[in-house]
Structure formats: C-alpha cells, structure tokens
Amino acid sequence: MRTFEEYKEIEVSGRVVFGVVHAFGNLRALASQLLLAEGIGEKADDGMVIVDAMAWFPLDRFMRAFDRASQQMGDPVLHQIGVSTARTAEWTPNVRDLKGLVPQIDRAYHLNHRRLGKVMWDQATDQMQEGIGHYVYRARPDGTMELEATNPYPCAFDKGLLFGAMKVLHAQGAILHDATHSCRKRGDKSCTYIVKA
Numbered sequence: 001m002r003t004f005e006e007y008k009e010i011e012v013s014g015r016v017v018f019g020v021v022h023a024f025g026n027l028r029a030l031a032s033q034l035l036l037a038e039g040i041g042e043k044a045d046d047g048m049v050i051v052d053a054m055a056w057f058p059l060d061r062f063m064r065a066f067d068r069a070s071q072q073m074g075d076p077v078l079h080q081i082g083v084s085t086a087r088t089a090e091w092t093p094n095v096r097d098l099k100g101l102v103p104q105i106d107r108a109y110h111l112n113h114r115r116l117g118k119v120m121w122d123q124a125t126d127q128m129q130e131g132i133g134h135y136v137y138r139a140r141p142d143g144t145m146e147l148e149a150t151n152p153y154p155c156a157f158d159k160g161l162l163f164g165a166m167k168v169l170h171a172q173g174a175i176l177h178d179a180t181h182s183c184r185k186r187g188d189k190s191c192t193y194i195v196k197a
C-alpha cells in the first residue's frame, strides 16, 4: 500500500470527493467506509459519509482511499468515479466542446487542488504550481488529440473522467487508451489517451 506522503501539503476539492461518493450508487456504504477510514467527511446517523463540496481534503488520504477502492472494486468502478467526477468538478470557463476542453484539462485539474491553502492554477496569471503531475496535451498530425496523464489518479479513473467530460458537453467523440504507451496500472509513471472529437 502506497502512503502518498509526497502529497502531504496538497488538498483536493470537496467537489471531486463529492463526485466519488455519488459514483458508488448502491455501493455508497462501501465508499463511506473507505473515505471515513481515512478521516474524510463526516459520518451521518445512517453511517453514510457526508462530504461538504465546498471544503478541501488532504490528497494523501484521498489517494489512499482510492488505492483501496482500486484493490477492492476494480476498473469499472474507477471508470464510473471518473464519469461522476466530470459532473461535479470545477472546469475552466468558456469551454464548449472537446477540442476546447482537452487542452484545458491540466488547468482544470490544478483548479481542483490546492497547495498550502493556495489553488494550484491561478486564473489571473495562468500560472500552475507543481506537485501533482500534469495532463500533457499534444495535437497529433492525424487531427486527434493526445493527453498524457502523469498524475497520481488511476488509469481507469482518467479514462472515465474524459468520457464524463464528453457527456457533460453533449459532445460526440471517442476516448481511447493508447496501448503502445506505458500505463500506470502496470506501475509506470503515465498513461496516454487519444481523444477523437
């Protein structure tokens, strides 16, 4: 089990945690157990977790809860969490379609995390703080978009996040995992996704 000590100064937005709780549906008791065991959220009378979407939570604890979710539930649930998070997370302004969104994902990612109390993407200066990896965007010669994820979230989560973003935008397209590239599921540092808009 990884401890994720390197993320001790970093917090994740309650909007992301909220997305996780909602993804579980009938398995909400399990999500509650995983999050509460890491001290995330409050326990309601029925034993379920209550998450304040406006609060911030320690990223190392959140990642440990994610790690357990990966071990106990597998990729379909992680994918579903990604889809759900796309609905609850904060996005950068003025995004209307996938072509506009994909190059902005790294900014949105940093917008939903903060380091030492400061949001990690400053909209006014367009500066990002380092510490949580990136979503590196590249346009491919064939017109598709490539996104390399070097963040600590699981592979299936990111694929779900992209798929969910497409649904939020009511866009048509396809999200593929580039099998010729490395994969975090195999312990590598990054995964690469191909987005066809």
Ligand SMILES: [Zn+2]
Binding pocket: 155, 156, 177, 182, 183, 184, 185, 190, 191, 192
């Ligand atoms: Zn992968």
